[in-house]
Amino acid sequence: MFVHNSILAQTNLTPGLIGVMIGLAIGAAVALLLARLLGTQTLGQARKQADDLLEKARSDAENLKKKLELDARDEMASKRDAFEKEVEGMRTEIKEQERRVTKREDNLDRKLDTLTTKEKYLDDLDAKIKDREAKVDEREGELDDLIEQNKLLLEEARKEQKQTLLRLSNLSEDDARKEALKIVEHESQHEAAQIIQRNMEKADEESKDNALKITLQAIQRYASEHTADSTVSAIAIPSDDMKGRVIGREGRNIRAFEKATGVDVIVDDTPGVVVVSCFDPVRRAIAAEALHKLLEDGRIHPTRIEEIVEQIRKEIGQRIIKFGRDACIEANIQGLHPKISEMVGRLHYRMSYGQNILRHSIETAYLCQVIANELGLDGDLARRAGFLHDIGKAMDHDIEGGHPAIGMEFCKKHGEKEAVLNAIGGHHNDIPSTTPYTPIVMAADAISGARPGARRETLEKYVRRLEQLEGIARNIKGVREAYAIQAGREVRVVVDPESVDDANCMYVARDIAKQVSEEMTFPGEIKVTVLREMRTIEYAR
Structure with a gap:
């Protein structure tokens, strides 16, 4: 009171004003108290909410952790399965490769055995060939010696034969050479005629076969009508x-x-x-x-x-x-x-x-x-x-x-x-x-x-063609008679057996065919057949 009074005395304040101020102070204190009470209540609620949120966050984190662990375990299991499958495939492939390698090794072993056997056979064969070569060389030496000896003997025999022939025939060496050349020429002509005949027969046979094949194929592949139209006059x-x-x-x-x-x-x-x-x-x-x-x-x-x-x-x-x-x-x-x-x-x-x-x-x-x-x-x-x-x-x-x-x-x-x-x-x-x-x-x-039925010709032309064919054949040296047969598609020629031998029959046939081809016009081909007959007749009495 004393203080209060001293304050009032010092501040010169009235009692009413002081009461107002005291009321204001008390209201402020009450308001402050109320504010503290409200703040304390709000803080409790906030703490409670924070605790709830924290608890929920912990629960969610725990669930997420468990989910992630499960996902990680599933992924690890799938990767483990894939890895095991891959490893199993690699093991199978390795086993297959091992099997192939083993098979190849077996094949190589068999081939090696075969090669070894062949090498041994070739070595034996080589040894035999060397032995035969040695024997052949030895025989060749002997044959060379024999050939030289035969040459000397033959030369001596020729000289003796030559002297004998000259002495018997009273011919000079030049005359004897000419006679010998004539004989050789005659024999060569005969042999040449035989060779020509054989070659021509072979060539004729082969050419006829090929020509017949091609001709038959051509005719078979194109078969035309055989009737011919006639001219209307x-x-x-x-x-x-x-x-x-x-x-x-x-x-x-x-x-x-x-x-x-x-x-x-x-x-x-x-x-x-x-x-x-x-x-x-x-x-x-x-x-x-x-x-x-x-x-x-x-x-x-x-x-x-x-x-x-x-x-x-x-x-x-x-x-x-x-x-x-x-x-x-x-x-x-x-x-x-x-x-x-x-x-x-x-x-x-x-x-x-x-x-x-x-x-x-x-x-x-x-x-x-x-x-x-x-x-x-x-x-x-x-x-x-x-x-x-x-x-x-x-x-x-x-x-x-x-x-x-x-x-x-x-x-x-x-x-x-x-x-x-x-x-x-x-x-x-x-x-x-x-x-x-x-x-x-x-x-x-x-x-x-x-071809049959394709063409026809008049009787006059037909007879004239046959006569021309026979005339050409008869004009050849050594021909005795000639006959046109098969509607003029073949001519049979009979030669004199004393002037024409078997080998020269080929020359006669070729000359007739050549002359017929040059001088006559005819469809198709004409066959020339040369006949030579030698008859020896004797009577027994």
Whole structure:
């Protein structure tokens, strides 16, 4: 109180103000106390929450730890299994390699044993060979000595024989040498003839076998029709009255027809037939077809004749182009000039001994291809050469010269290859062969023309060919008689046995064959058979 009063005295404060201040102090103390109580309560709650969080974190950490340990254990187990599998695979592979190595070692041991045995055998064989070489050397020395001795003895015997012959024959040394050379020459000729005969027989046998094989294969692979078309030159007339209509008043119809077609129409006493004659097969075909159409139409007069002939000429011209195109397609010929194709179509109307030349050309083309393929040559080029080899026959009625030269010149103008040109110009030996395709075309041409039923020839030409064949054979020295047989495909020659021996028969046959090839024209081949017969007759009485 005393203090309180002293303070009041010192501060000059009123009692009311002091009470307020005291109240404020007490309120502040109470507020401070309340604040402390609240802070203590909040701190407890915070500590409790922290403890809960800490406990939860410890629990989560423990769970995570356990999970990680489990995962680590699982991963370690899987890796351990994979490692064990890998180790097991490596162990298996090592065992397989060990087995292979063991097998190879066994094989090497067996081979080593075999090599050891062979080496021993070779050593023994080498020793035997050395022994034989030593014996051979010894024998060679003995043979050399014997040869030298024989040479000396032979030389002495020759000198004695020479002196004896000279003494007996009273000939000089030069004369004796000439006589000996004559004997040796005669014997050499005889031996040479025998060698030639053996070689020619062997070569002929081998060549015939090969040629027969190739020819048979070619014919088998291309089997064409054996019937041949015939040239139409006789036109059937319904009645004899129609002949008068064909001739016309004072012959005006027949003259107009001949002028329009370029053919000769022969109307004779033969009943029901009018003959159309012309060297050009195309014009003859136009005339025959035009005459058929006129006879069917019945209206025969110069104007109608000109109309029909012109119409038929256009139709046959179109047919020729079609025939050529179809033939090129059938023979598989590509890149042919249109002019050449047209000329090929004209061959449809051309015949040779009754054989259609267009069909013959297609057949020859296929045979050429087969033969060329068998010989390892260009089959396409050979087929082209065979297809065009007779193209000159489509123009030989309009151009002077042989059909090989005409065809070669025509194809040369239109860009054909040299091999094809040589085959066209040389398939009848008119020019030398420069390529192997020319002989192939010659062979195929002969096969196509010589097969049975392909061609026919007149009796007059047939008899003349047989007479020429026999005449050539009889003109050879030493031939006594000759006979053509098998329709002229073989000639049998009988020689004089006193002037021709067995060895020289080969020369006679070769000379006859060579001369026949040079002087005659024939399809296929002609066989020359030389016969030599020696008869010795004696009578017992």
